[in-house]
Amino acid sequence: MKRKFLFVLLAALTCIGANAALKRQNNYLEFSGEVTATAGKEVVVNILMTNNLTITSWQTELVLPAGVTFVKAESTESWTDEISVSNNLLFSETDNAAAAGQKVAVAKVTLKVDASVAAGEYEIALDKIVMTASDESTIAQTEPKAVKLVVEEAPHGIKGDVDGNGSVGLGDIEAILAILAGDPDTPAADVDGNGTTGLGDIEEILIILAGGGN
Numbered sequence: 001m002k003r004k005f006l007f008v009l010l011a012a013l014t015c016i017g018a019n020a021a022l023k024r025q026n027n028y029l030e031f032s033g034e035v036t037a038t039a040g041k042e043v044v045v046n047i048l049m050t051n052n053l054t055i056t057s058w059q060t061e062l063v064l065p066a067g068v069t070f071v072k073a074e075s076t077e078s079w080t081d082e083i084s085v086s087n088n089l090l091f092s093e094t095d096n097a098a099a100a101g102q103k104v105a106v107a108k109v110t111l112k113v114d115a116s117v118a119a120g121e122y123e124i125a126l127d128k129i130v131m132t133a134s135d136e137s138t139i140a141q142t143e144p145k146a147v148k149l150v151v152e153e154a155p156h157g158i159k160g161d162v163d164g165n166g167s168v169g170l171g172d173i174e175a176i177l178a179i180l181a182g183d184p185d186t187p188a189a190d191v192d193g194n195g196t197t198g199l200g201d202i203e204e205i206l207i208i209l210a211g212g213g214n
Contacts, residue, residue: 027051029060029129030145032105039154040115041193042071045147047090047107047126054134059091062109063125063144067117071110080106089128112193119153160208162188162201168208176201 030048037043049058062070073083079095090107111124125146131139160168162175179185179197191201191208 027053027055027131027133027139028141028145029058029106029126029131030103031124031126031147034148034150035124036150036152037111037113038152039113039117039119041154041190042110042112042195044108044110044195045124046076046105047109048103049106049131050103051131053139055094055131056134057091057093057132058106059089059128059130060126061128062088062090063127063146064088064111065117065122065124065149067114068122068124068149069112069114071112073110074108076105076108083107113151115154117151119151122149122151123147124149157188160191160205162186162191162205164188168205172205173202176205 032046035045081093084091123146125144127144129141162172176189179189189197191204
C-alpha cells in the first residue's frame with residue numbers, strides 16, 4: 001500500500017513538474033513576421049510577447065545585418081514601461097503583463113536601411129532574450145528568434161527632386177508644402193526616408209541645397 005502511494009505521489013510530482021516546464025516554455029518574444037524594407041529608408045517592426053506567467057520585465061538584444069541600424073524603440077502597450085536601450089539591448093518593465101497565451105505587441109522598433117545595402121534577403125534576430133516572472137524567476141530563450149528582412153532597391157531618381165524637373169530647388173520645397181496642404185502625396189517627397197512627408201523633408205532639401213546631402 002505504501003509503495004503504491006509513493007508511486008502515485010511520484011507520478012503526480014512528475015506531472016506537476018512537466019506542466020510547470022511547459023508553462024515556462026510558453027513565454028517568449030519574437031518579431032511579428034517577415035519584414036520588407038527599401039534601401040535608404042526606415043522600416044518599423046513589432047516585437048511580440050507571448051506569456052502565460054505574469055511577466056514583470058523583459059530584455060533582448062537586436063542582431064542586425066551590416067548596413068541596418070537601430071533608430072528607436074517605443075512601447076506599444078499601456079502596461080509596458082518606456083523601453084531602455086543600450087548598444088542594441090532593449091529592456092522594459094511591465095505591469096502584471098499576462099496575455100494568457102496570446103501574442104501581444106510590446107514594442108515598436110524603427111530600423112534604418114542604408115542606401116548602400118543591396119537588394120536581397122537578410123536576417124534580423126532577437127537574441128539573449130530574458131523574461132522575469134513575478135516570483136523573480138527568469139526565463140531565458142536559448143535560441144535567437146530570427147525573421148527574414150527583404151530589402152528592395154530604392155527607386156531611381158534624384159534625391160530631393162520632388163517636382164520631377166531633374167534638379168533640386170525651391171520648387172521642391174513648394175511641392176512638399178502643397179502636399180502638406182492637401183495635394184496628392186508622392187514617394188519622392190519622402191526625402192529624409194522616414195516613410196512620411198513632413199517638415200523633415202524640407203529640412204533635408206535645405207541641407208542638399210547647402211551642399212550637405214546627395
